[in-house]
Amino acid sequence: MLGREIPRDTAWVRVAGATKSGIGELISRGYETAAQWAAIGPNTARGRRFGHFGQGSVICFPWVTIMNERYIRIGDGTMIGPQVALSAGMLPGQACVTDPVVSIGDRCLIGRGSGIVGHLSIEIGDDVWTGHHVYITDQNHGYDNPDLPISQQVQPERPVSIGSGSWLGYGSVVLPGAQIGRNVVIGANSVVTGTIPDYSIAVGAPARVIKLLSTVPE
Numbered sequence: 001m002l003g004r005e006i007p008r009d010t011a012w013v014r015v016a017g018a019t020k021s022g023i024g025e026l027i028s029r030g031y032e033t034a035a036q037w038a039a040i041g042p043n044t045a046r047g048r049r050f051g052h053f054g055q056g057s058v059i060c061f062p063w064v065t066i067m068n069e070r071y072i073r074i075g076d077g078t079m080i081g082p083q084v085a086l087s088a089g090m091l092p093g094q095a096c097v098t099d100p101v102v103s104i105g106d107r108c109l110i111g112r113g114s115g116i117v118g119h120l121s122i123e124i125g126d127d128v129w130t131g132h133h134v135y136i137t138d139q140n141h142g143y144d145n146p147d148l149p150i151s152q153q154v155q156p157e158r159p160v161s162i163g164s165g166s167w168l169g170y171g172s173v174v175l176p177g178a179q180i181g182r183n184v185v186i187g188a189n190s191v192v193t194g195t196i197p198d199y200s201i202a203v204g205a206p207a208r209v210i211k212l213l214s215t216v217p218e
Contacts, residue, residue, distance in 0.1 A: 034061075036061075038061035038062070039058050039059065039060055039061045040053075040058065040059040040061075040063075040066075041053070041057065041058050041059075042054060042055055042056075042057060046066075046069070049069040049070060050069040050070065050072050050073065050074060051069070051070050051071060051072055051073045051099065051100050052073040052074065052075075052100075053073075053074050054074055054075045054076035054077065054078060054106065055076050055077075056076050056077040056078075057074050057075065057076060057077060057078040057079070057080075058078075058079055058080070059080040059084070059086070060079070060080065060081050060082040060084075061082060062082055062083065063082065063083065063084050063085070063086070064083055064084060064085040064115075065085040065086070065087055066085075066086050066087065067086075067087035067088065067089065067092055068087060068088040068089045068092065068093070068094055068096065068101075069088075070099075071088035071089065071096045071098075071099055071100055071101040071102065071118075072086065072088055072100060072101065072102045072103075072104075072118075073100045073102070073103045073104070074104045075104060075105045075106035075107070075108070075126065076106045076107070077106055077107045078104055078105070078106060078107060078108040078109070078110075079108075079109050079110070080104075080108075080110040081109075081110055081111050081112040081113070081114065081132070082112055082113075083112055083113045084110060084112070084113065084114050084115065084116075085114075085115040085116070085117065086102070086115075086116050087102075087116075087117050087118070088100075088101035088102055088118050088119070089101065089118075089119060090119065096119070097120070098120055098121055101118040101119065101120065101121065101122065102116055102118040102122045102124075103122070103123045103124065104116075104124045104128075105124055105125045105126035105127070105128065105164065106126045106127070107126055107127045108124060108126070108127065108128045108129065109128075109129040109130065110130050110134070111129075111130045111131045111132040111133065111134055111170070112132045112133070113132050113133040114130055114132065114133060114134040114135065114136075115134075115135045115136070115137075116136045116137075117135075117136070117137045117138075117139070118137070118138055118139075118160075119137075119138055119139040119155075119157050120138050120139070120157040120158070120159055121138060121159040121160070122136060122137075122138050122159075122160045122161075123159070123160070123161045123162070124136075124161075124162045125161075125162060125163050125164030125165070125166070125182070126164040126165070127164055127165045128162055128163075128164065128165070128166050128167075128168075129166075129167050129168075130167070130168040130169075130172070131168065131169045131170035131171070131172070131188065132170055132171075133170060133171050134168050134169075134170070134171065134172045134173075134174075135172075135173045135174070136160060136162070136173075136174040137160070137174070137175065137176065138157055138158060138159055138160045138176050138177075139155050139156070139157045139176055140155065140156060140175060140176050141153065141155055142154045142155060142156055156176065157176060158176035158177035159177070160174060160175075160176065160177070160178050160179070161178075161179050161180065162174065162178075162180045163180055163181045163182035163183070163184060163198065164182050164183075165182050165183040166180055166181070166182065166183060166184040166185070166186070167184070167185050167186065168180075168186045169185070169186055169187050169188035169189070169190065170188040170189065171188055171189040172186050172187075172188065172189065172190050172191075172192065173190070173191045173192070173205075174186075174192045175191065175192065175193050177193065177194065178192040178193060178194065178195075178196075179194070179195045179196070180192060180196045181195075181196055181197050181198035181199070181200065182198045182199065183198060183199050183213075184196050184197075184198065184199070184200055184201070184202065185200075185201040185202070186202055186203070186207060187201070187202065187203030187204070187207070189205070190202065190203050190204055190205060190207040191204075191205035191206050191207060192206070192207045193206045193207070194206065194207075196209060197209065197212070199212060199213040200212050200213070
């Protein structure tokens with residue numbers, strides 16, 4: 001007897017496992033290749049629809065919503081992660097009253113699952129990084145009339161700005177009228193509704209400044 005015979009069921013399990021592993025690897029490689037090809041860059045057909053799409057910038061695939069690109073400007077070397085919503089206005093093809101509506105600077109990083117929804121003006125400076133699932137908007141639902149559903153009331157718009165060099169932690173929400181200064185840290189899950197000065201750390205809902213740098217560059 002040259003050796004012990006491998007039980008048929010054990011051999012089948014090994015073959016099935018190897019097949020599954022091989023197919024899984026093919027699917028994984030195929031998805032990665034498709035994601036690379038489907039990403040939006042400055043020289044893609046989709047990228048050329050933007051008001052400006054800087055060199056070296058990318059919107060990773062897949063995305064959730066990209067709407068009215070001509071009112072959106074993206075600087076150089078910026079990465080916008082997958083599952084992101086990026087829009088200007090409320091409806092496809094809408095003529096917006098400002099241009100650009102959304103402006104994102106150079107070397108920014110917008111985290112996975114984030115949403116930037118502009119209607120009037122959202123200005124994001126250079127070197128702004130965010131964690132995952134950050135939401136930034138310049139429009140909110142009105143609720144002054146108690147007799148009307150919230151969805152039917154006026155939606156006031158107020159410009160939003162985020163200064164260069166700032167970091168917004170995971171799950172942060174930036175609401176209409178928020179003015180975030182330069183080199184600011186916004187803590188995870190904070191809600192920004194007002195003005196946050198340069199070189200500060202703010203946390204909470206609503207976000208409050210808890211620390212200022214003792215030495216501020218001139």
